[in-house]
Amino acid sequence: MGTRGPDSAGLAVFRRPLDAPDRRFGLYSNDPGVDWQAVREDFQRDTGGEATIRFKETHSVLTSSIDVDDFKRWLMLSHPNLHILAVGRSIEMYKDEGLPGDIAQRYGFDQLMGTHAVAHTRMATESAVSPAHAHPYTAGEDFCLVHNGSLSNPYSVRRKLERRGIEFETDNDTEAGCRFLEWRMREGETLEQAIETSFTELDGFFTFLMATADRLVLVRDAFACKPAVVAETDDYVAISSEFRSLAHLPGVATARVFEPVPEQIYSWTV
Amino acid sequence: MDRVKQMDLAKLSVREVNQFLHHDLSNDDFERIEILNPDGLHNIAAGLDHTVDIMILGHAGYFVAGMNKLAHVTVQGNVGWSVAENIMSGSVRVRGHASACAGSSGHGGLVVIEGHASSRCGISMKGCDIVVGGDVGHFSAFMGQAGTLVVCGDAGPNLGDSLYEATIYVRGKIHSLGADAKEEPMQPADYEQVAHLLTDAAIECDAREFKRIASARRLYHWNADARQEY
Numbered sequence: 001m002g003t004r005g006p007d008s009a010g011l012a013v014f015r016r017p018l019d020a021p022d023r024r025f026g027l028y029s030n031d032p033g034v035d036w037q038a039v040r041e042d043f044q045r046d047t048g049g050e051a052t053i054r055f056k057e058t059h060s061v062l063t064s065s066i067d068v069d070d071f072k073r074w075l076m077l078s079h080p081n082l083h084i085l086a087v088g089r090s091i092e093m094y095k096d097e098g099l100p101g102d103i104a105q106r107y108g109f110d111q112l113m114g115t116h117a118v119a120h121t122r123m124a125t126e127s128a129v130s131p132a133h134a135h136p137y138t139a140g141e142d143f144c145l146v147h148n149g150s151l152s153n154p155y156s157v158r159r160k161l162e163r164r165g166i167e168f169e170t171d172n173d174t175e176a177g178c179r180f181l182e183w184r185m186r187e188g189e190t191l192e193q194a195i196e197t198s199f200t201e202l203d204g205f206f207t208f209l210m211a212t213a214d215r216l217v218l219v220r221d222a223f224a225c226k227p228a229v230v231a232e233t234d235d236y237v238a239i240s241s242e243f244r245s246l247a248h249l250p251g252v253a254t255a256r257v258f259e260p261v262p263e264q265i266y267s268w269t270v
Numbered sequence: 271m272d273r274v275k276q277m278d279l280a281k282l283s284v285r286e287v288n289q290f291l292h293h294d295l296s297n298d299d300f301e302r303i304e305i306l307n308p309d310g311l312h313n314i315a316a317g318l319d320h321t322v323d324i325m326i327l328g329h330a331g332y333f334v335a336g337m338n339k340l341a342h343v344t345v346q347g348n349v350g351w352s353v354a355e356n357i358m359s360g361s362v363r364v365r366g367h368a369s370a371c372a373g374s375s376g377h378g379g380l381v382v383i384e385g386h387a388s389s390r391c392g393i394s395m396k397g398c399d400i401v402v403g404g405d406v407g408h409f410s411a412f413m414g415q416a417g418t419l420v421v422c423g424d425a426g427p428n429l430g431d432s433l434y435e436a437t438i439y440v441r442g443k444i445h446s447l448g449a450d451a452k453e454e455p456m457q458p459a460d461y462e463q464v465a466h467l468l469t470d471a472a473i474e475c476d477a478r479e480f481k482r483i484a485s486a487r488r489l490y491h492w493n494a495d496a497r498q499e500y
Binding site: 224246247 | 309310311312328329331332348350351366367369370388389407408
């Protein structure tokens with residue numbers, strides 16, 4: 001699907017969850033020469049906690065039992081140039097600038113294993129092309145979202161959230177949508193209720209595909225200006241902007257292929 | 271000579287197939303051209319201007335059989351956006367479902383969607399006929415200028431919004447009519463027209479079960495007193 005979005009790409013895979021209290025902290029460095037082992041050693045020295053780290057170029061996954069807020073505080077003091085890509089017991093995420101095929105190869109997407117995954121290829125329209133602006137976006141723990149479309153009120157959504165202490169990493173409209181939904185879930189709504197709330201709060205066009213530790217959720221705005229197609233078999237569900245990226249999946253010839261209708265929330269549980 | 275020619279999109283590019291169909295095909299060369307492995311690719315069999323039968327064996331992508339003239343194209347599967355957009359004549363049949371904008375801007379010819387058609391089916395249609403065996407999505411026949419849309423299932427929100435002189439016939443429920451669209455009583459000529467199109471489309475339905483939707487023609491002239499409320 002590189003032709004739909006050739007400027008950046010990303011993938012979040014949901015792996016078998018770690019046992020509590022362990023979590024995976026996905027980290028990103030703007031410096032390609034970053035010494036990830038040194039980051040791990042700093043973490044162990046500064047916090048007194050154990051950690052393991054796996055890394056590939058600018059991305060790493062640090063696994064530790066540390067509390068999330070304590071980790072963020074440590075990162076801010078010790079390595080303020082590193083960014084958190086994703087946090088959770090299941091999620092692992094890679095995203096970067098460049099051709100989607102190259103990114104998939106560089107980060108070894110074909111080697112990743114998990115129960116479900118969400119990927120995106122981006123053609124930027126309203127904010128910069130940078131690794132941070134690539135999708136998926138994450139907020140909270142084990143939640144990510146990819147977006148086709150554009151929101152027309154991201155700044156008012158953002159101001160509303162910032163007043164509540166929610167911090168943003170980019171000026172991107174999708175991040176506003178992602179953080180809005182995660183905020184509603186933290187306020188006690190289910191993801192479905194949060195999406196219902198978003199119908200009145202988020203203005204603009206969207207096909208959102210979201211994942212939590214155990215679910216995939218899909219929704220299109222009332223006008224359904226942005227495409228989506230779903231293929232369901234007894235073995236899997238696959239969702240894409242276009243059928244041509246599903247055409248070579250095993251068993252797709254007999255799959256139930258359908259187009260999601262506007263404002264209907266589709267959900268699949270692992 | 272083999273009267274059926276097969277072209278395999280697993281081996282040929284869409285451009286190669288279309289160039290053959292545009293330039294290397296005389297009217298009576300083949301009884302039928304079969305296109306294999308369409309796999310959701312875009313623009314398959316677009317811009318044809320020969321009397322030829324094309325059979326696409328699988329799901330096709332966007333703009334399949336766009337701008338069709340004279341040819342008869344059948345897709346044995348689903349299609350993406352804008353199937354048969356700007357069709358001039360001939361016919362395009364989809365055995366499965368169609369995504370948005372089926373038959374958009376079509377000037378003539380017949381478009382048959384045997385399954386459901388998504389939103390904006392027949393948007394800005396200019397004289398073609400469209401028969402949908404299932405439902406149509408929101409804003410279907412939006413700004414339809416001429417031609418006929420026959421919907422054997424239900425119609426989504428805002429059917430026939432800002433309609434000009436296209437006519438819509440719906441057999442099932444209509445979620446809502448768009449601005450300036452109104453239901454009108456069926457006349458004998460309407461039943462005849464629906465029955466005729468259903469026969470052409472080879473879709474079995476009783477023409478007596480259809481409603482007629484046409485323009486109320488209140489948007490044709492600027493009305494300052496309406497304060498933009500129609």
